[in-house]
Amino acid sequence: MSYTESEAYQREIAEQYKERNLELEPVEVKGILSQLGIEVDEADIHVAEAGNMNATFIAGDYVVKVSDKKDLVSYGANDIVSEQLVDEKAIKVVEYDVREKTGYEVLVMERAPGTMWLPVMPEMSEEENKRLFAEVLQVVTATKGMKATDKFGWVNDIIVNPEKDGFDTHQEQLEARLSSYLRKIEAQADLDQEAVSRLASYVRERLDLFSEDIPSFVHTDLHMGNIMQQDGELTAVIDWDSAQSAPMYRGMVSLIGLIDNPAQFVEGTPNYSAYKGKKFEYLYPLLRQAYTEELTDPKLAEKLNVMGIIDGLMWVADDWSKEWSKEMIANLVTKELAANGDMSQTYYGQVLEKMKKT
Structure with a gap:
């Protein structure tokens, strides 16, 4: 059996995800959204089941990604897709802020059904x-x-x-x-x-x-x-x-x-x-x-x-x-x-x- 298939490796990678991910509480996400003019009940905000490589949250009718990496852009490509693939089943960006209003890079998208x-x-x-x-x-x-x-x-x-x-x-x-x-x-x-x-x-x-x-x-x-x-x-x-x-x-x-x-x-x-x-x-x-x-x-x-x-x-x-x-x-x-x-x-x-x- 390869190391990749071992339980030890799976545990190691799970820990790496935790260490490399930005952690935010629902109240913090609510505050970030408020700065963007979007109001969501704190009770409706939770960590997305996926998004291992990002701080990703479900916030009511929205999906929110937040990055604290300075001098980097992590989500800009999504904004381009939203603008150019308007007739396709792709993401729909509601708000995109690069450290101007919130101090973070924040991508807010419509939550896709299902x-x-x-x-x-x-x-x-x-x-x-x-x-x-x-x-x-x-x-x-x-x-x-x-x-x-x-x-x-x-x-x-x-x-x-x-x-x-x-x-x-x-x-x-x-x-x-x-x-x-x-x-x-x-x-x-x-x-x-x-x-x-x-x-x-x-x-x-x-x-x-x-x-x-x-x-x-x-x-x-x-x-x-x-x-x-x-x-x-x-x-x-x-x-x-x-x-x-x-x-x-x-x-x-x-x-x-x-x-x-x-x-x-x-x-x-x-x-x-x-x-x-x-x-x-x-x-x-x-x-x-x-x-x-x-x-x-x-x-x-x-x-x-x-x-x-x-x-x-x-x-x-x-x-x-x-x-x-x-x-x-x-x-x-x-x-x-x-x-x-x-x-x-x-x-x-x-x-x-x-x-x-x-």
Whole structure:
């Protein structure tokens, strides 16, 4: 059994969520909302059942996100979605304040009807899940027409500092991400630095794959916890905090994760046991249809492979769990360093082959 599957890891991640999250009492949230001209009874304010990475609250008819991170923007991408996807089942922003009225970054949204897909997906029928997933992909397709910037990067970062955090090419953005993560990993003396160096060299040798990519507005964290539904019908795609200005195929990463390894999105939560070992491979044909154009790229598996390594190093750099980080580095070296461009044994090489056959 891997460390990721152990109870010790689940406890460790749950504690990390608690430590990294801003904690506010209902009376404090009520005060913040009052400063924005929104009055909600304190008794109607409670912590959202999801939102592990944010201080997220249900406040009557609203969902409220609050960040105390100075000099950062965490929620700006949501405001762009609300303005540009008005005809789609996405979030509807009521108020957005960046430390002007409240001293916090505060995002207030209309509360979408229903519940998250997350707690009910394992019990829903194949046809019900297919129908809902198809609706989600309609929203994904609609983002192809969005334009937040001509640069590449995290949308929220570009909002704050387009010169520093907006890149002319996807290749430049990935190089900057890699360099940033490597600096943080170098400070973690108990990790296998030689293995990390091998991974970095492998990635850098392939970054020219990304030189001609075209940016789109991409939801990069689209999983069952960020999908609202009611009676099996989509009511909203939520949580665009991690949106990137990136090639459209970047959005495939989290959607493949939703299908092939959904448990990764609920680590450290009570829902983990319901998803452990589950796959929803019957959704692959719908994903294939939504990304028909992207799947014609003969280098797609190689691109996803490289981005997957960078994403893995991102989590290692963030230092959530020492044991998990060691396991991640070992897995990346043994499974993802493709010899002579042969993607057949890499994760995304196998997934794309499976997608073709499903």
